[in-house]
Amino acid sequence: MPLIPDKDRQVIKETLDKDMKGPVKLVFFTQHESGLAIPGQECLFCRETHQLLEEVVTINSLLSLEVYDFVKDAAKAREYGVTKIPALIFDGEKKRVRFYGMPSGYEFVTLIEGILDGSKGDSGLAVETKAALKGLERDVHIQVFVTPTCPYCPMAAQLAHKMALESPRITADVVESTGFPQLVQRYRVRAVPKVVINETVSFEGALPEKAFLDKVLEAAKKK
Secondary structure, eight states: OOSSOHHHHHHHHHHHHHHOOSOEEEEEEESTTTOOOOTTOOOTTHHHHHHHHHHHHTSOTTEEEEEEETTTTHHHHHHHTOOSSSEEEESTTTOOEEEESOOOGGGHHHHHHHHHHHHHTOOOOOHHHHHHHHTOOSOEEEEEEEOTTOTTHHHHHHHHHHHHHHOTTEEEEEEEGGGOHHHHHHTTOOSSSEEEETTTEEEESOOOHHHHHHHHHHHHHOO
């Protein structure tokens, strides 16, 4: 049974046909291709996420999907910096814009917006934000914890992804919390969106672009 209803599929098609400017490769890491599993790290939602992505890439000819097995293709996982699954990397060559878990519910918007941003090759961030990110002298790792039922999460997720698209110094991971309870516990995620930057700066809520940038710059200055 399709995960994307025909009515929604038509709306997505119209959006992608209108706004996509170039090809986008999605890279997906799963665990069901080989049938192997790492004890204690069974993959929640791998099959469903794989099916969802297969359906999405059939909507527009500019989209493609590469699929790897997290166990069988361990070297490829290390190359992409993938440490958990299901893992989706937008525009595989950059390897810095990632989504862990299933992009369902409100987070489906993050999937579509990530595709559009990648196709345009432009983050769409403010000129001032781009200039500030260009001046980064240290690497920055942004983690955004989200849930499918949170209407405010896509704003934080998309800002993180846009900053990673803009700066080679930034890697942005959006983590769908329900699939990774160990990370929820580790980072004390009590409300979403929760953003953790370089393990030193964290905040809750969907901040506007300038405030989000200030947090990134704050983390970049800390040792």
